[in-house]
Amino acid sequence: MNESKKEGTISTTPLSIEERYSQWKSLVPVLYDWLANHNLVWPSQSCRWGSLLDHATYKNRHRLYLSEQTDGTAPNTLVIATCEIVKPRVAAAEHIAMFNEEARSPFVKKVKTILHPGEVNRIRELPSNTNIVATHTDSPNVMIWNVESQPNRNNAALDAPTSIPDLVLTGHKDNAEFALAMCSTEPFVLSGGRDKLVVLWSIHDHIATLATEEEPDVNEGSNVGGNSEKAAQSPSVGARGVYRGHKDTVEDVQFCPSSAQEFCSVGDDSCLILWDARVGSFPAVKVEKAHDGDVHCVDWNTHDINFILTGSADNTVRMFDRRKLNNRGGIGSPVYKFEGHDEPVLCVQWNPAKSSVFGSGAEDGIINIWDHEKVGKTSGSADTTVPETSPGLFFRHAGHRDKVVDFHWNASDPWTIVSVSDDCASTGGGGTLQIWRMMDLIYRPEDEVMAELDKFKSHILGCDTVTDSATDPATPSHT
Structure with missing residues (x-):
């Protein structure tokens, strides 16, 4: 073990995965307001919050989407689950870290299983x-x-036929595996693939029919593909627009939050491209060298549509201001380059509650939480084992012991995140799902936090032991 960790000093020797995880788990009652750990039998490549289903006194219940990517001994599935989120300052500090890594969380319940044709x-x-x-x-x-309306296919046999999609969108000429987005203003779908294309669809005319429970018309359809040899046929929709500009696989796409006609894409050609469907199928702006490696992910700020985030195989996150991009030379300088990961960044997302905050997940198993307004100001990470060398970084979630393949902020329960890691490399199989929320004293305005802590000054000074104040989750012992 690293002896130099004692007495608050910082070691220059990197921690092993297990050492880092053990240290993180010991800090959970200090850094987190709530955390739920859920063991997955099969890895999940995507996790997404759905709609808010129910309010209660101490909890809210949300829909949660997951997948099960199997080894062929069981069907691949799309899972619809519910998740109970404990409200802020309800969970007792001493209970938050008391979980079994191999167990399922009682907060997560599977509601429906769809047998998916191929991996999700x-x-x-x-x-x-x-x-x-x-x-x-x-x-x-x-x-x-x-x-x-999809039937529940839970506990289906391996040779059971896959579920039939309500609609299939066609237009790609090669596999489209990761780049996928839905528009917030119109029923539009956006995709990118290995064919170097960005493809746009409208499903406006099909929303009404998707609400029915009738079987798809197998006489007019498209084979859905995937791994199933018995892949059924579903009604299909052709592309509304096909956009060419990338020179390699398109890894991620995103709509402009305020416009169904504007969107962006990134790819293995290191490019960031902005598109405007109103002016044609060619790039509106193309940044040829957005990163020094493949660009894996992109997100567009919902509060300030001028800011776009990208994450890359070069281990960095970059923030671009679209007002400062142009086609002259194809080079656009990022507003800032965020360096805090040791391995490729796989996912980025802006916080829906605060415009300057975003998260990034990477193959190093870390989810970093950043605030670009803190760049240039004295600000340190909430992880005390990390030197203050990453401007803007103020929290590190180290609860995963393998690569973080996806995470998602909860829009209706701000600051609550669901994240998932593919643990095959470290444990030989399965994955870890975590739902977590950092202590609010970490992200709230400093003057507000100090004013609250000041109320407990006399209580803190009057305590004979640290544990005297640990029973109240609103006291500084929980912060």
Whole structure:
């Protein structure tokens, strides 16, 4: 073990995964307001919050989407679950870290299973109709599901026929595995694939029929592809627009939050491209060298549409201001380059509650939480084992022991995150799902926090032991 860790000093020797995890777990009661750990039998490549289902006094219940990526001994599935989220300052500090890594969480309950034709690589919910979900698999097609009308296929046999998508979106010429987005203003779907194309669809005319429980017309359809030899046929929709500009696989796409006609894409050609469907199928702005490696992910700020985040195989997250991009030379300088990961960044997302905050997940098993407004100011990470060398970084979630393949902020329960890691490399199989929320004293304005702590000054000074104040989750012992 690293002896230099004692007495608050920082070691220059990197911690092993297990050492880092053990240290993180010991800090859980100090850094987190709530945390639930859920062991997954099969890895999940995507995790997404769905709609808020129910309010209660101490908890809220949300829909949660997951997948099960199997080894062939069981069907691949799209899972619809419910998750109970404990409200802020309800959970007792001493109970938060008391979980078994090999156990399922009582807060997460599987509601419905859809037997998916092929692996589920991406899941996206349509904001205007939360029963409609799109998925990507290892095929050129995008699949659309009505999760309410789809039959529950839980405990199905391995040779059982796969579920039939309510709609199939066609237009790619090669596999489209990861780049997938749903528009917040119109029923539009966006995808990218190995064919270097960005493809746009409208499902506006099909929303009404997707609400029915009738079997798809097998006479007019498209083979859904995937791993199933018995892949059924579903009604299909062709592309509304096909956009060419990338020179390699398109890894991620995202709509502008305020416009169904504007969107962006990133790919293995290191490019960031902004598109405007109103002016044609060619790039509106193309940043040829957005990163020094493949660009894996992109997100567009919902509060300030000028800011776009990208994450890359070069281990960095970069923030671009679209007002400062142009086509001259194809080079656009990022507003800032965020360096805090040791391995490729796989996912980025802006916080829906605060415009300057975002998260990034990477193959190093870490989810970093950043605030770009803190860049240039004295600000340290909430992880005391990390030197203050990453401006803007103020929290590190180290609860995963393998690569973080996805995470998602909860829009209706701000600051609550669901994250999932693929643990095959470290444990030989399975995955870990975590739902967590950092202590609010970490992200709230400093003057507000100090004013609250000041109220407990006399109590702190009057305590004979640290444990005297640990029973009250609102006291500084919980912060």
